[in-house]
Amino acid sequence: MTTFIEKPAAGSSTRTGDGQFKRLRRLRMTEAFRSMVRETELSRNDFIYPLFVVPGKKVRNEIKSMPGVYQLSIDETVKECAEVKTLGIPAVILFGIPEFKDEVGSSAYDEEGIIQMAIRAIKREVPELVVITDVCLCEYTSTGHCGIVRGNEIVNDDSVDLLAKEALTHAQAGADLIAPSDMFDGRVRAIRQILDENDFLNIPIMSYAAKYASGFYGPFRDAAESTPKFGDRRSHQMDPANSDEALREVEQDIIEGADIVMVKPALPYLDIVRLVKDKFAMPTAAYNVSGEYSMIKAAGRNGWIDEQRVMMETLTSIRRAGADLILTYFAKDAARLLR
Ligand SMILES: [Zn+2]
Numbered sequence: 001m002t003t004f005i006e007k008p009a010a011g012s013s014t015r016t017g018d019g020q021f022k023r024l025r026r027l028r029m030t031e032a033f034r035s036m037v038r039e040t041e042l043s044r045n046d047f048i049y050p051l052f053v054v055p056g057k058k059v060r061n062e063i064k065s066m067p068g069v070y071q072l073s074i075d076e077t078v079k080e081c082a083e084v085k086t087l088g089i090p091a092v093i094l095f096g097i098p099e100f101k102d103e104v105g106s107s108a109y110d111e112e113g114i115i116q117m118a119i120r121a122i123k124r125e126v127p128e129l130v131v132i133t134d135v136c137l138c139e140y141t142s143t144g145h146c147g148i149v150r151g152n153e154i155v156n157d158d159s160v161d162l163l164a165k166e167a168l169t170h171a172q173a174g175a176d177l178i179a180p181s182d183m184f185d186g187r188v189r190a191i192r193q194i195l196d197e198n199d200f201l202n203i204p205i206m207s208y209a210a211k212y213a214s215g216f217y218g219p220f221r222d223a224a225e226s227t228p229k230f231g232d233r234r235s236h237q238m239d240p241a242n243s244d245e246a247l248r249e250v251e252q253d254i255i256e257g258a259d260i261v262m263v264k265p266a267l268p269y270l271d272i273v274r275l276v277k278d279k280f281a282m283p284t285a286a287y288n289v290s291g292e293y294s295m296i297k298a299a300g301r302n303g304w305i306d307e308q309r310v311m312m313e314t315l316t317s318i319r320r321a322g323a324d325l326i327l328t329y330f331a332k333d334a335a336r337l338l339r
Pocket of ligand 1: 136137138145146182
């Protein structure tokens, strides 16, 4: 980069030339200048909108801890998807709340399961919308854990087999992109393998690659009804104190076949987003999680902050950190402002 400091003209008000300081404010003086030199632009194309699908008809339950976010039955989900598409948001990610739960999460890989039926309904009515499916077992197991529990252990390999089965039924129902969120070892490889064996060669995988054991997921668990009945998720999700480990996790998922890698949550982990983007130069997603959303909503409702402004600033910070895609409950609100 060339730095040029001009010689001050006689009587000039600039003091740049004498080496004391540079007038960086010049390019901030008008909105025209500010927009000309803006480095990060938010676009509706970067958003993925999460949806919670529940059994029933005409169901629209607002989630108490997430104002403006609803559990929706399939018919309402389809309506929501049409609106999302109209707003210019390209993709949704689906989370399912099943009719019943058992120890092996069998509703997760049932061809007539809630997500499988939702995918078919959305694809019928809003075919251009990209349908991403979250692949995990925690919404479907009676234990609320992401896999099978034996003794005190959430077992890895047998759980991975079930996740692969779940992913296959999503692909068969018409999902466009599969997003495993469990954080078990080897699951990207297993899912890639089962998709390929069944001729779904062109369905990409977005892995929740660096997913931390975070307190910011609280409201989501109300929404997805997936709170563990005992214990926690620290034996598979990452310790918030680690960043080298995040790079090992991401590298492993890329080796196993991930097409997009995700960091979750976003805001307390923007340093991780930047590290991942710089190191791997992969399409990178960040999940602006429920707690991040609810804190802004709550403070906005109390009049403590300007909600819209803080929302746009937050989303911009995630893009600036290096995320290409943002999973966010703000997608619709932000898309309206960006129109
Ligand atoms: Zn899970």
